[in-house]
Amino acid sequence: MRTPVLAANWKMHKTIDEAVAFTAALREQVKDVTDAEIILSPPFTAVRAVADAARGTRLGIAGQDLFWETQGAFTGEVSAGLLKDAGATYVIIGHSERRHLFGETDAAVNAKVRAALASALTPIICVGETLEERESNRTLAVLDRQIAEGLTELTAEEAGGLIVAYEPIWAIGTGRSATPAQAQEAHASIRARLEQAFGRDAAARCRVIYGGSVKPESIRKLSTQPDIDGALVGGASLDPSRFAQIVAGGRPTPV
Numbered sequence: 001m002r003t004p005v006l007a008a009n010w011k012m013h014k015t016i017d018e019a020v021a022f023t024a025a026l027r028e029q030v031k032d033v034t035d036a037e038i039i040l041s042p043p044f045t046a047v048r049a050v051a052d053a054a055r056g057t058r059l060g061i062a063g064q065d066l067f068w069e070t071q072g073a074f075t076g077e078v079s080a081g082l083l084k085d086a087g088a089t090y091v092i093i094g095h096s097e098r099r100h101l102f103g104e105t106d107a108a109v110n111a112k113v114r115a116a117l118a119s120a121l122t123p124i125i126c127v128g129e130t131l132e133e134r135e136s137n138r139t140l141a142v143l144d145r146q147i148a149e150g151l152t153e154l155t156a157e158e159a160g161g162l163i164v165a166y167e168p169i170w171a172i173g174t175g176r177s178a179t180p181a182q183a184q185e186a187h188a189s190i191r192a193r194l195e196q197a198f199g200r201d202a203a204a205r206c207r208v209i210y211g212g213s214v215k216p217e218s219i220r221k222l223s224t225q226p227d228i229d230g231a232l233v234g235g236a237s238l239d240p241s242r243f244a245q246i247v248a249g250g251r252p253t254p255v
């Protein structure tokens with residue numbers, strides 16, 4: 001039985017004050033939730049403040065990206081160690097916005113995943129196809145490549161501890177979520193690829209979560225699919241009540 005993950009990705013939203021107010025509101029609303037991992041991913045500037053506001057709760061904190069070097073002359077970049085120092089224990093890697101707006105390659109994703117693991121940060125690795133790739137029946141091949149290249153040189157133990165986020169690019173911020181069947185097909189294919197590369201135990205342990213226009217109204221049907229272990233939520237995670245509703249709907253036994 002995999003523990004579901006409900007992760008908020010705030011992208012480039014929220015000042016420190018807004019992030020702290022959100023965290024204070026959410027911690028009340030989810031204080032009885034012990035059967036799901038809840039993760040907040042603030043912008044770098046608010047990681048420390050959110051970590052402080054979440055202290056004493058089960059809320060986890062993620063960075064939205066990192067750089068693979070440990071330190072040095074890399075203006076503008078943030079290392080795994082700096083993220084941990086600010087209070088993060090997870091990090092999002094290879095979000096499609098990083099891949100498409102900032103030219104991040106599968107090789108860069110792999111270097112970041114290995115840097116995160118070396119610092120004991122749990123990577124949340126994003127994969128997903130464009131609309132054009134889906135319409136030309138290349139979805140599963142694209143996912144295979146992203147998984148194979150993004151996870152090169154990982155051990156089975158490391159692969160089992162990952163969180164993989166399937167985020168079809170055409171569903172992000174569009175209001176057009178993948179259907180539960182479309183998402184399940186992609187998740188099953190990702191898990192099969194993980195099993196091929198890392199064995200059955202690692203594939204069975206790895207959480208594969210869905211992202212792309214997840215709403216309080218859609219989470220339940222998605223999260224009851226056998227290979228969907230939660231969600232990575234953008235727009236609907238910006239409001240604490242809406243995100244708390246998504247947490248409630250994504251739990252094994254919803255309230």
Ligand code: 13P
Nearest residue numbers: 009172173212213234235
């Ligand atoms: P939306 O939920 O706004 O579609 O964003 C999804 C996403 O990119 C989460 O990382």
